[in-house]
Amino acid sequence: MSLSRETVLETLKTIKDPLSGSDIVAAGIVRALNIEEGTVRFVLEIDPAKSDVYAPVRDEADAKVAALPGAGKVSAMLTAHSEKAPPDLKPKQAAQPQGPQKIPGVDRIIAVASGKGGVGKSTVSANIACALAAQGRRVGLLDADVYGPSQPRMLGVSGRPASPDGKTILPMRNHGVTMMSIGLMTNEDQAVVWRGPMLMGALQQMMMQVQWGALDVLIVDLPPGTGDVQMTLAQKAHVDGAIVVSTPQDVALIDARKGIDMFQKLNVPIIGMVENMSTHICSNCGHEEHVFGHGGVAAEADKLNVPLLAEIPLHLDVRVAADGGAPIAVSKPDSAQAKAFHDLAADLIAKGQA
Ligand SMILES: Nc1ncnc2c1ncn2[C@@H]1O[C@H](COP(=O)(O)OP(=O)(O)OP(=O)(O)O)[C@@H](O)[C@H]1O
Numbered sequence: 128m129s130l131s132r133e134t135v136l137e138t139l140k141t142i143k144d145p146l147s148g149s150d151i152v153a154a155g156i157v158r159a160l161n162i163e164e165g166t167v168r169f170v171l172e173i174d175p176a177k178s179d180v181y182a183p184v185r186d187e188a189d190a191k192v193a194a195l196p197g198a199g200k201v202s203a204m205l206t207a208h209s210e211k212a213p214p215d216l217k218p219k220q221a222a223q224p225q226g227p228q229k230i231p232g233v234d235r236i237i238a239v240a241s242g243k244g245g246v247g248k249s250t251v252s253a254n255i256a257c258a259l260a261a262q263g264r265r266v267g268l269l270d271a272d273v274y275g276p277s278q279p280r281m282l283g284v285s286g287r288p289a290s291p292d293g294k295t296i297l298p299m300r301n302h303g304v305t306m307m308s309i310g311l312m313t314n315e316d317q318a319v320v321w322r323g324p325m326l327m328g329a330l331q332q333m334m335m336q337v338q339w340g341a342l343d344v345l346i347v348d349l350p351p352g353t354g355d356v357q358m359t360l361a362q363k364a365h366v367d368g369a370i371v372v373s374t375p376q377d378v379a380l381i382d383a384r385k386g387i388d389m390f391q392k393l394n395v396p397i398i399g400m401v402e403n404m405s406t407h408i409c410s411n412c413g414h415e416e417h418v419f420g421h422g423g424v425a426a427e428a429d430k431l432n433v434p435l436l437a438e439i440p441l442h443l444d445v446r447v448a449a450d451g452g453a454p455i456a457v458s459k460p461d462s463a464q465a466k467a468f469h470d471l472a473a474d475l476i477a478k479g480q481a
Pocket residue numbers: 241243244245246247248249250251272275277350351403404439440441442443444445446447449450
């Protein structure tokens with residue numbers, strides 16, 4: 128009768144592992160068991176420092192296997208642990224949440240934020256995106272303003288984005304900008320209350336499941352304030368920098384300061400601040416008036432040691448253009464207002480930030 132593998136293993140199970148107290152098979156130190164025409168070979172894989180302790184174990188194993196009916200020559204050897212531990216397939220703990228990830232194909236992500244609503248963050252995002260595209264950059268614009276998505280209107284895009292395979296979403300495109308908005312995923316005029324997990328899911332879907340294609344930069348238009356969306360974005364995606372938009376008013380500035388503080392805590396570098404509605408230029412006579420004060424953002428940026436990137440005047444044309452679906456940077460590219468955005472875009476490109 129030929130000696131079976133099971134018989135050998137049963138015999139080895141009667142031998143105690145001196146370190147763990149269990150038998151040597153259960154302890155997992157019996158390796159490379161091979162039986163060929165009665166010749167039995169196996170190794171006991173051990174810590175080399177413990178070879179003295181295991182020498183008698185090897186001898187016992189050798190003798191017991193040799194005594195089995197049908198056993199011929201027995202070769203039992205002690206070997207050192209391999210340097211690399213064998214993969215442990217049993218999960219020791221629940222999967223850890225992943226850290227910030229790159230969006231496939233997207234070189235950089237710039238978040239545009241404001242501490243307060245209505246300061247023109249969406250207007251600034253749309254114009255920066257269009258100005259960058261006009262200067263030859265491959266630009267994406269992700270409207271993550273869950274409370275008031277306005278990019279479809281500002282970029283003149285409507286309709287539902289297609290999803291031919293049911294898994295990925297095809298973004299919209301206008302003025303050279305590839306765009307996706309949470310506003311395109313919901314029905315217009317339908318108030319959506321996004322709760323934490325839903326909101327995180329929607330944001331992640333827009334970042335990771337939208338076919339952005341190859342982009343030099345993705346601009347993310349954030350909701351105002353310092354909430355879940357900002358946190359989720361910084362935790363899920365690798366954000367290269369943030370632009371904080373503020374008006375010169377004190378109250379808006381206090382909120383902007385909070386925004387800057389939040390990004391610093393989230394380890395997102397501040398690219399700089401933009402003063403919007405800096406001065407009012409009358410569309411009739413060209414008279415310049417400082418409606419919200421002037422220079423407040425410059426002073427604040429200086430104090431916080433972050434660059435002041437641009438001062439955008441308050442001008443009717445900016446609003447009309449934004450409401451009409453073609454931001455001023457594309458609809459009146461030669462105007463003074465558009466120039467502020469084009470200069471800002473050129474500056475970002477020159478500094479390798481966009
Ligand atoms: N420089 C500007 N001159 C004239 N109008 C402007 C200017 N900037 C923004 N606006 C107008 O102000 C309104 C608010 O701007 P916008 O929607 O961009 O603000 P927001 O900060 O994104 O607001 P929210 O995040 O609360 O939706 C819009 O009607 C916009 O056209």
